[in-house]
Amino acid sequence: MRKVLLSMVAVALSAPAFAGEFNKVLSPGDKAPDFSGIPAVAPNGEQASLTLSDIKDDVVVVVFLANHCPAVVAVEDRLNEFTSEYKDKGVRVVGVCVDSREGDKLPAIKKRIGDKNDGKINYVYGHDESQTIGKAYGAVATPTFVVLDKDRKVAYLGAFDDNGKEEKVTKHYVKDAVDAVLAGKAPAVAETRAQGCGIPYNK
């Protein structure tokens, strides 16, 4: 009995209570959950799809988005700048939405990308009706960012930076994590709280 108790203590000490500090499913270092054939729209408005194994870039940044969400709108310009700045450095940004409301689905995504006034979105943006990718990545709020390294392990999980208001940002978590991974190092900050609009999962 004592032995059993001791081994339980050992397990408790070695395994964290949750997956990540904030993420209930994934932690830094985990193998990236695979995804394939998620219907998507390319920046030029053409039909596309999201398949992890098709991406050959050194770094992949999976971003959970939702058209309706003010926190997503607030980060969009920064995300577009980031995507442009890093696209020739071997970094691929993948946008995906798992929200079920009409305004967040693929036709709305296509309209948003195609809208001339808003035509700055420069990453492929998909919608997973089944919500599988969201559950697999433990995404519960938009925007949530997941940085994957060359081995497609999770290098960073969480928020883009430390403030929803650009002028107040002091820490650039995603950029710093990507820079570290590109330099062959582990990011100094591997997980932060992704907060914003909740993602309701269908029961």
Add this chain to the structure above:
Amino acid sequence: MIRKTALLTAGLVAYLACVGRGDEPVALKSLTWAEFQKHLASPPEGAKFTIVDAWATTCGPCKENFPHLVEMHAKYAAKGLVVVSLSLDDVEDSKALADAEKFLREKRANFTNVLLKEEFGVGFEKLDISAIPAVFLYGPDGKEVKRFTMDDPNNQFTYDEVEKEVVARLGGSK
């Protein structure tokens, strides 16, 4: 005479609509996190526990589910349930605050409606959540006894679960 009665009735109806069940008028009360903690720790006499619903005017699912909170107030306030809504709206966004107050009035949220007076986003950290809506139960000492969140994609709460818990804690049936 009839006209007078009708006027009186209309006046009474308007008065009742304003004050609801004799609770405070529907308005946002700005509290810092520390003030909010104090508020939770000093509930009115007879309070068994306090239910707090964290929401924001930009949160669709929060607004869709808000009537559950109003209903629980109507059903369980007399049995010792104190109801508090906690807006995490941006205190610097006057339009959001106006929208929030309008929404609360429309929903007849005749209970304490708090606006968290902290920098935008701090509420999530303080409550230790990633997403709203989120519901918390606090004992009369202000200590959290139960939470319901959206934070685990495989175990997101429903307001049905919240009400069941409330009923169980009040020691009665639904």
